Amino acid sequence: MSLLKNVRYHFMKDLGAPALMRFSRLKKKKRPTSPNPNFGPALKSTNRLKEIMARHYFLSRYTEGAKPVAWVTSGAPVELLRVFDFYTFYPENHGALCGAKKMGPELCAIAEEHGYHQDLCSYARIDLGHYFSGITPVGKLPKPDLLFASNNICQTVVYWYKALAHYWKVPLVLFDTPYNFSTITEHDISYMVRQFEEMIPLLEQVSGQRFNYKKFQGIISIAKEGSLTWGEVLATMKTQPAPMTIFDAFGHLAPIVSLRGLPVALDYYRILLRELKERIERGVGAIPHERKRLMWDNIPIWYKVRDLSDIFAAQGMNFVTATYTNAWAETIYDLDVNRPFESMAKAYSLVILNKNLTNRLELMERLIKEYRVDGLVIHSARSCKPYSVGQYDLGRILMDRLTVPSVVIEADITDSRVYFEEQTRTRIEAFFEAMES
Amino acid sequence: MTRKEYLMRQKEEKGRKLFGIFPAYYPKEILWAMNVLPVEVWDPPLEVNHANAHLQSYICSVVKLGLELILQGKCKDIDGFLFPHTCDSIQNLASIVSDYLNLDTPCYFFYHPKAPYSAASRRYYLEELKGLVLRLETQLGALDFSTLKQQVKKGHRVAALLKELYRLRACDELTASNTDFYQIIRRGEYLHPDDFLPLLEEFLSISRGHGRKGPSVILSGIVPNPPEILKILDEMGVKVADDDLLNCGRRLLSPESRNEDPFEAMAENYFGMPPCTTKNSSLKARADHLFKKIERSKAKGVIFYMVKFCETELFDVPHLVEELKKRGLATLLIDCEVNQGLSGQLETRVEAFVEMIS
Ligand code: SF4
Ligand code: SF4
Numbered sequence: 001m002s003l004l005k006n007v008r009y010h011f012m013k014d015l016g017a018p019a020l021m022r023f024s025r026l027k028k029k030k031r032p033t034s035p036n037p038n039f040g041p042a043l044k045s046t047n048r049l050k051e052i053m054a055r056h057y058f059l060s061r062y063t064e065g066a067k068p069v070a071w072v073t074s075g076a077p078v079e080l081l082r083v084f085d086f087y088t089f090y091p092e093n094h095g096a097l098c099g100a101k102k103m104g105p106e107l108c109a110i111a112e113e114h115g116y117h118q119d120l121c122s123y124a125r126i127d128l129g130h131y132f133s134g135i136t137p138v139g140k141l142p143k144p145d146l147l148f149a150s151n152n153i154c155q156t157v158v159y160w161y162k163a164l165a166h167y168w169k170v171p172l173v174l175f176d177t178p179y180n181f182s183t184i185t186e187h188d189i190s191y192m193v194r195q196f197e198e199m200i201p202l203l204e205q206v207s208g209q210r211f212n213y214k215k216f217q218g219i220i221s222i223a224k225e226g227s228l229t230w231g232e233v234l235a236t237m238k239t240q241p242a243p244m245t246i247f248d249a250f251g252h253l254a255p256i257v258s259l260r261g262l263p264v265a266l267d268y269y270r271i272l273l274r275e276l277k278e279r280i281e282r283g284v285g286a287i288p289h290e291r292k293r294l295m296w297d298n299i300p301i302w303y304k305v306r307d308l309s310d311i312f313a314a315q316g317m318n319f320v321t322a323t324y325t326n327a328w329a330e331t332i333y334d335l336d337v338n339r340p341f342e343s344m345a346k347a348y349s350l351v352i353l354n355k356n357l358t359n360r361l362e363l364m365e366r367l368i369k370e371y372r373v374d375g376l377v378i379h380s381a382r383s384c385k386p387y388s389v390g391q392y393d394l395g396r397i398l399m400d401r402l403t404v405p406s407v408v409i410e411a412d413i414t415d416s417r418v419y420f421e422e423q424t425r426t427r428i429e430a431f432f433e434a435m436e437s
Numbered sequence: 438m439t440r441k442e443y444l445m446r447q448k449e450e451k452g453r454k455l456f457g458i459f460p461a462y463y464p465k466e467i468l469w470a471m472n473v474l475p476v477e478v479w480d481p482p483l484e485v486n487h488a489n490a491h492l493q494s495y496i497c498s499v500v501k502l503g504l505e506l507i508l509q510g511k512c513k514d515i516d517g518f519l520f521p522h523t524c525d526s527i528q529n530l531a532s533i534v535s536d537y538l539n540l541d542t543p544c545y546f547f548y549h550p551k552a553p554y555s556a557a558s559r560r561y562y563l564e565e566l567k568g569l570v571l572r573l574e575t576q577l578g579a580l581d582f583s584t585l586k587q588q589v590k591k592g593h594r595v596a597a598l599l600k601e602l603y604r605l606r607a608c609d610e611l612t613a614s615n616t617d618f619y620q621i622i623r624r625g626e627y628l629h630p631d632d633f634l635p636l637l638e639e640f641l642s643i644s645r646g647h648g649r650k651g652p653s654v655i656l657s658g659i660v661p662n663p664p665e666i667l668k669i670l671d672e673m674g675v676k677v678a679d680d681d682l683l684n685c686g687r688r689l690l691s692p693e694s695r696n697e698d699p700f701e702a703m704a705e706n707y708f709g710m711p712p713c714t715t716k717n718s719s720l721k722a723r724a725d726h727l728f729k730k731i732e733r734s735k736a737k738g739v740i741f742y743m744v745k746f747c748e749t750e751l752f753d754v755p756h757l758v759e760e761l762k763k764r765g766l767a768t769l770l771i772d773c774e775v776n777q778g779l780s781g782q783l784e785t786r787v788e789a790f791v792e793m794i795s
Contacts, residue, residue: 119745154525158717178522194556385495386529
């Protein structure tokens with residue numbers, strides 16, 4: 001790594017980027033938007049969130065020669081990479097962003113032209129589409145020096161990162177997390193801990209830095225705090241009316257995914273939490289007349305978040321919890337600075353998508369009770385088999401056990417070509433009727 | 438004797454338990470040693486009906502048919518299910534069956550470590566084997582170590598015969614048609630080795646001889662189903678000289694281990710198996726493996742015979758196709774549902790491919 005480039009990176013991080021963000025904020029202020037009557041006042045913290053994420057993407061332009069870059073899957077134990085000062089980039093997050101900006105079909109189609117089948121996960125197709133075309137809404141993505149994947153969310157990331165390793169010609173580190181068909185065992189944990197030990201020399205080699213145990217403990221502590229605070233943020237939605245909607249939370253999730261283990265993420269959630277608590281004190285709800293409370297299952301339909309939130313809010317229905325947003329508050333808080341490797345192995349292998357469906361059912365039952373949920377919206381996401389297979393049964397069982405009506409929306413996370421407006425509308429209308437009966 | 442009659446006789450006359458085994462890798466020797474007959478569930482000949490209430494339209498037909506088999510009540514004589522951790526869909530299917538269907542049949546799971554393999558993976562695999570034994574023992578009684586040793590040796594004999602059949606076929610020294618070849622080797626999906634071994638020996642002895650003239654291809658994918666592909670190739674005088682199919686060449690041709698410890702020997706078998714998508718083998722390892730097969734058999738092209746919606750396989754295809762094309766080899770990609778036959782359009786594509794390599 002070059003000293004000069006490192007200085008430039010830090011200059012941009014501490015001075016250049018904040019100045020630029022301020023400038024763009026001033027510019028934006030000139031364009032007032034008209035308030036949506038279906039929603040309460042917008043969260044002020046959102047501006048800070050935008051700044052943080054824009055800065056994160058912006059800084060990626062200055063990483064070359066300054067910082068080692070790792071592309072990481074959303075469920076990978078990034079804390080270990082932070083010890084070596086990797087700049088971390090999350091293709092799934094980028095995929096979500098492309099989806100929200102309605103660029104999914106374009107990027108997916110490019111990957112398809114290169115032989116990647118339309119039936120493959122669209123996050124992967126977007127990422128490969130970017131590889132072949134360089135197209136991205138954030139200007140430019142940093143070239144990876146290392147790929148770090150964990151199959152605790154799906155096997156798909158493993159296939160996808162294998163392709164990335166081939167194209168980018170960089171090493172791929174896999175953190176293999178045995179699936180919890182029943183329970184996690186001691187030998188599962190030792191296997192995962194041994195994998196951490198085995199990957200450290202490669203991380204040292206790629207980053208040019210030695211492993212530092214004390215630093216690692218510090219990072220674990222920040223990640224844990226970050227996750228706990230994110231959990232508190234989500235818990236504010238237990239209040240009636242909820243101070244934010246889960247659609248807001250989908251956006252506010254970005255730092256806990258991409259910047260986990262860094263003080264900036266923790267600081268941000270403290271700011272957000274403060275604002276939400278103030279709202280609760282003042283009785284301000286995310287939607288003016290919250291009549292019904294809903295749960296969302298699966299990854300968002302990124303290109304429809306705004307439309308869907310509008311449709312439901314117009315009926316006085318607020319999404320107050322989701323299995324998806326909960327995933328980053330579910331186990332990471334269990335990290336233990338005194339047993340960092342073991343606790344990391346445990347925390348990362350016990351995430352929702354690495355546990356059997358009984359666990360998922362129990363989690364959903366708990367969330368439904370704690371958040372006083374009246375109805376469930378299930379997104380059956382074509383891209384995501386581990387999240388989607390079993391959802392039909394989940395919906396049925398929850399109806400039987402808790403009399404919670406549900407609707408299944410057949411769609412995709414970013415590829416809007418498989419979203420069927422009419423079908424969705426009809427199903428949602430039927431759901432509204434069921435909710436009122 | 439029909440398959441059903443065979444299985445019932447195994448139960449009644451040999452006192453064997455029957456286990457339904459979902460794809461793909463599993464330590465069959467352990468089951469044999471515990472007097473269990475593994476009956477593999479890849480592509481039961483059924484129409485999918487009930488499974489659609491549990492599985493979305495974008496789930497592969499292997500998983501759908503497996504569930505359908507259970508939902509149609511055709512697994513009543515099954516004493517246990519085993520789900521290896523093969524892909525996301527099988528993983529969740531395992532959970533649906535074990536968590537939601539309220540079956541009385543015990544379900545077992547088997548996690549195999551994913552490549553690249555390290556010392557940790559090897560140790561984990563050994564522990565997984567022993568862990569599986571412990572779990573099975575609660576239902577089946579204690580495992581006898583010397584029986585396991587014998588069964589491991591039996592497994593080697595089966596693999597050795599299959600390897601010989603594959604070698605002869607690749608070197609044009611086997612007369613069997615594509616259809617017959619796969620019909621025979623796929624009987625290992627439910628025959629006990631004591632019955633499968635003589636069948637293989639007989640097939641080997643009657644099939645030795647000069648293969649038929651005509652171009653050769655390699656078949657890559659999950660399973661040679663719809664079987665129509667084999668028939669069309671037979672009719673057009675094209676030989677499947679080798680395969681890279683998950684349920685055939687990728688898991689049946691395990692290397693022989695001389696290790697006296699049966700667990701170590703099974704681990705050596707597993708880690709020595711050909712590269713596979715379900716084990717996370719690298720693209721390079723997969724391409725090299727295909728090239729070796731092509732070199733040995735002088736095949737002129739590869740047919741990627743995909744199961745629709747199988748992400749596991751589809752991800753590797755673009756790279757493999759690119760590498761094959763670089764070497765001037767023909768490729769054909771077909772993705773369809775198992776058991777649904779080949780449409781006229783697909784048949785035409787196969788014919789066009791054959792013309793190209795002829
Ligand atoms: S959407 Fe699902 S399949 Fe795709 S990367 Fe995420 S977890 Fe994996
Ligand atoms: S065909 Fe593919 S997706 Fe289906 S069970 Fe087999 S490996 Fe899994």
